Amino acid sequence: MIQILDKSFDVYIPEATLEARIKALAEDINQAYAGRTPLFVSVLNGSFMFTATLFKYLTIPCEITFIRVASYHGTASTGSVKEVLGLQENPADRDIILLEDIIDTGRTLEALLPLFGTARSVAVATLLFKPEALQANLDIAYVGFEIPNRFVVGYGLDYLGQGRNLPCVYQLWEG
Ligand code: IMP
Ligand code: MG
Numbered sequence: 111m112i113q114i115l116d117k118s119f120d121v122y123i124p125e126a127t128l129e130a131r132i133k134a135l136a137e138d139i140n141q142a143y144a145g146r147t148p149l150f151v152s153v154l155n156g157s158f159m160f161t162a163t164l165f166k167y168l169t170i171p172c173e174i175t176f177i178r179v180a181s182y183h184g185t186a187s188t189g190s191v192k193e194v195l196g197l198q199e200n201p202a203d204r205d206i207i208l209l210e211d212i213i214d215t216g217r218t219l220e221a222l223l224p225l226f227g228t229a230r231s232v233a234v235a236t237l238l239f240k241p242e243a244l245q246a247n248l249d250i251a252y253v254g255f256e257i258p259n260r261f262v263v264g265y266g267l268d269y270l271g272q273g274r275n276l277p278c279v280y281q282l283w284e285g
Contacts, residue, residue: 112280114273117185119263119280123255128237128265128279129163131254135235136167138252139207147171148205151197153222154178155274156211159266160237160254164209175199177225179218185261185269185282191221202228211266212238216246238262238279260284 111120139148147170152161154176165174178195206229213219213236226232235252242259263269264276273280 111283112276114263114269117269118283119269119273120283121278122257122262122281123265123279125277128254132160132163132237133167135252135254136164139164139235140167140169143170143172143205143207145170146205147173148207149199149201150174150207150209151201151226152176152209153211153218154195156266156268157209157237159274160211161209164235173199177222179222191218197225200228201226203230205230206232208232208234210234210236212236212240212262213248213250214240214243216244216248219248220246237265238267255279257281 111118150161150172152158152174155178175198176195177197179191206226208219208222210219219234223232233251234248236250237254239250239253239256240259241256261269261282262279263273264278264280266274267279268274
C-alpha cells in the first residue's frame with residue numbers, strides 16, 4: 111500500500127508483468143509493420159514510460175514524435191481536451207501508431223484522430239484500456255491490459271501530477 115496526497119493505492123500490475131506484456135506488443139508491431147517505417151506519436155505526459163519500454167523491443171525501422179494533451183483533473187475526466195503541444199511532423203502518407211497510456215472515455219483519442227487525416231494508416235496502441243468507461247466508437251489495435259473502471263496511477267500515470275515514477279501500476283484503494 112502506498113499513499114499519494116490524500117489517497118491510498120495498492121499494486122495492481124507488477125513491473126515484470128508490464129514489461130513482458132509490452133515486449134509482446136512490440137513483437138506484434140514488429141511483425142505487422144515489417145518494411146513500413148511507422149511514425150510513432152506518443153501522447154504526453156502519461157505515455158512516456160510505456161513508450162520507452164515499447165521502444166526497447168522494436169526492431170523495425172521507425173520514428174517517434176510527441177504530442178501533449180490534458181483532459182483530467184484529479185480522478186475524473188473533465189471531458190474537454192486541450193491540445194498543449196502540437197504535432198510537428200507531417201503525417202501525410204505515413205503509417206502512424208498513436209501511443210497512449212490509457213483509454214478511459216476515449217475522448218482524448220477521438221479529439222486527436224483528425225490530426226492524422228492525411229496519414230496512410232492510423233493505429234492505436236494503449237497500455238491500459240477501461241472498456242466500461244468508453245464513450246466513443248474507437249478501433250484500438252493494440253491493448254496491453256483491459257482493466258475495470260477504477261482509477262490507477264504509476265508507470266507514467268498520475269494522480270494530481272504525482273505517482274508517474276512508480277514502476278508498477280497501482281489502483282485506488284477502496285477498502
Ligand atoms: P480519456 O480521454 O477519458 O480516454 O482519458 C484520457 C486521459 O485521461 C489518459 O490519457 C490519462 O492521461 C487520463 N486518465 C484516464 N484514466 C486515468 C486513470 O485511471 N489514472 C490516471 N489518469 C487517467
Ligand atoms: Mg494520457
